[in-house]
Amino acid sequence: MNIETKYHGLIEIHKEEILHFINGIPGFKEEKEFVLLPLPENDWFYVLQSTKTAELGFVVTDPFLFFEDYDFTLNPSTVDQLEDPSEKNIKVLSILTVREPLHKTTTNLQAPIVINLANSKAKQIILNDTSYETKHLVFEQPQHQGQGE
Incomplete structure (x- = not known):
């Protein structure tokens, strides 16, 4: 099937590549099917x-890749919705807010996307009892060389 995309133009995808968000994504409840596309290079x-x-x-x-100590536990209802995935079949993603300059880009660690790779079911979860926030800097701030810069 062909789909029009935001960054890749018109592309062909296969049915088995589609991720199914049963409840949509918060703020986009009607959007239930997504595909994960690599960025070139x-x-x-x-x-x-x-x-x-x-x-x-x-x-x-x-x-x-950026937060080695990132950790959370899935609640039982999420485990049920994803159909009880094994740990090896879980993929976790976080949504970025890309900014210019690039070192100001942030990621949302409070609302990760969890995917069961075995059945392509996915869900964005909201971590309530956590110190994670919606805007964590992805890249370290550049170090200033010398004084007065």
Whole structure:
């Protein structure tokens, strides 16, 4: 099937590549099917693209690449909705807010996307009892060279 995308133009996707968000994504409840597209020449960032709405694509990343200590527990209802995935079949992504300059880019660690790779079911969860926030800097701030800069 062909879909129009925000960053890749018109592309062909296969049915088995579609991620199914049973309840949609918070703020986009009607958007239930997405596909994960790589960004060209980049192994760290992807686009979570709606299959229905071309303008709806989120830049995402694996948060563990930038935050090694990132940790949370899935609640039982999420485990049920994802159909009890094994730990090896879980993929976690976080949505980025890309800013210029790039070192001001942030990621939302309070609302990760959890995917069961075994059945392509996905859910964005909200972590309530946590110190994680919606805007964590992804890249370290550049170090100033010398004084007066």
